[in-house]
Amino acid sequence: MSDEPRELYYHDNQHGIGPTDFSFSNYNSFLDDYSNVPSFASSSPHNLNDPLYMSLTECLHGSMDYDLLSKAFGLSPSSSEVFSSSNYHKQVHVGGEIPASPNFSVSSSSSEAGVEEDSNKNKNDKHPKESEDGGEVIKKVIKPKKKGEKRQREPRFAFMTKSEVDHLEDGYRWRKYGQKAVKNSPYPRSYYRCTTQKCSVKKRVERSFQDPSIVITTYEGKHNHQIPTTLRGNSSHMLPTSLLTPAPMVAPSFPRELFVQMPPMNYSYGSSTSSNIYPSQNLTSLQQFCQFPDYGLLQDMVPSLVMKQEP
DNA sequence: CGCTTTTGACCTGCGC
DNA sequence: GCGCAGGTCAAAAGCG
Numbered sequence: 001m002s003d004e005p006r007e008l009y010y011h012d013n014q015h016g017i018g019p020t021d022f023s024f025s026n027y028n029s030f031l032d033d034y035s036n037v038p039s040f041a042s043s044s045p046h047n048l049n050d051p052l053y054m055s056l057t058e059c060l061h062g063s064m065d066y067d068l069l070s071k072a073f074g075l076s077p078s079s080s081e082v083f084s085s086s087n088y089h090k091q092v093h094v095g096g097e098i099p100a101s102p103n104f105s106v107s108s109s110s111s112e113a114g115v116e117e118d119s120n121k122n123k124n125d126k127h128p129k130e131s132e133d134g135g136e137v138i139k140k141v142i143k144p145k146k147k148g149e150k151r152q153r154e155p156r157f158a159f160m161t162k163s164e165v166d167h168l169e170d171g172y173r174w175r176k177y178g179q180k181a182v183k184n185s186p187y188p189r190s191y192y193r194c195t196t197q198k199c200s201v202k203k204r205v206e207r208s209f210q211d212p213s214i215v216i217t218t219y220e221g222k223h224n225h226q227i228p229t230t231l232r233g234n235s236s237h238m239l240p241t242s243l244l245t246p247a248p249m250v251a252p253s254f255p256r257e258l259f260v261q262m263p264p265m266n267y268s269y270g271s272s273t274s275s276n277i278y279p280s281q282n283l284t285s286l287q288q289f290c291q292f293p294d295y296g297l298l299q300d301m302v303p304s305l306v307m308k309q310e311p
Numbered sequence: 312c313g314c315t316t317t318t319g320a321c322c323t324g325c326g327c
Numbered sequence: 328g329c330g331c332a333g334g335t336c337a338a339a340a341g342c343g
Binding site for chain 2: 328329330331332333334335336337338339340341342343
């Protein structure tokens with residue numbers, strides 16, 4: 001399918017189950033600001049010529065070959081979001097075409113909004129109609145579509161999480177609206193929608209068929225509201241406050257754990273600042289990685305990451 | 312009682 | 328056109 005997630009992250013959540021395990025902070029800000037994420041490549045001694053290495057920055061701006069990734073990670077043929085297991089505590093960002101403009105999600109959202117509107121209209125039209133004999137008949141209403149018009153999607157971000165629970169708490173409230181069996185996988189895929197009014201963010205949750213301990217969560221869209229305060233598990237202690245949204249002008253909606261693992265957007269890496277901010281016991285691999293001047297750690301953590309630039 | 316989950320049916324896009 | 332698979336809808340059931 002063409003609806004590939006723009007990005008994919010991996011994080012290990014095996015030690016934790018439940019509300020605080022999957023705790024991301026600022027998806028929207030990330031969407032808006034990730035172009036500001038300091039370049040690991042530029043500050044890293046990595047051999048950038050190594051075809052097997054792709055910096056996070058490259059990923060963030062990224063474009064990579066999903067086919068290759070699917071081969072490298074053993075993705076489900078039907079879902080290129082499914083990555084195989086890894087023994088490494090790592091985070092993988094799979095970029096499709098990441099818009100360079102911080103506003104990309106806005107324009108994207110607006111285009112999607114139009115689609116949503118149409119689909120809602122369609123939904124209304126779909127209501128069963130009375131047949132002439134009074135019985136209910138199901139009548140398909142073909143959605144009027146301009147020739148060549150293609151359904152547009154919100155940018156998607158997929159996360160691999162090692163977890164025993166399927167639905168990881170990310171601070172937002174979700175309503176499950178569907179579940180489907182996935183081809184070639186014994187595990188079903190669940191579909192969730194943000195319960196906040198006028199927020200059209202969706203997410204899909206499925207388990208990797210190659211490594212059942214891994215949950216793949218795919219977010220689609222951007223929250224247009226603040227994180228709900230009443231949570232099953234207060235989001236405020238999902239993270240040290242210093243890790244929460246640097247500038248929560250838009251609703252934080254990124255799974256917090258990614259934010260934990262992702263370098264904070266506005267810090268300079270390798271500086272004492274970052275190490276002061278993150279108590280070592282709370283550090284995840286990427287943070288630890290950020291603390292060390294020698295960013296070669298990443299290479300060690302992501303030895304098998306195979307990415308290549310999309311043409 | 313209101314909200315969420317379940318689940319079968321329907322819609323849509325795509326390949327053959 | 329047909330079949331398949333992913334995605335969505337919505338009624339019914341479940342739950343606090």
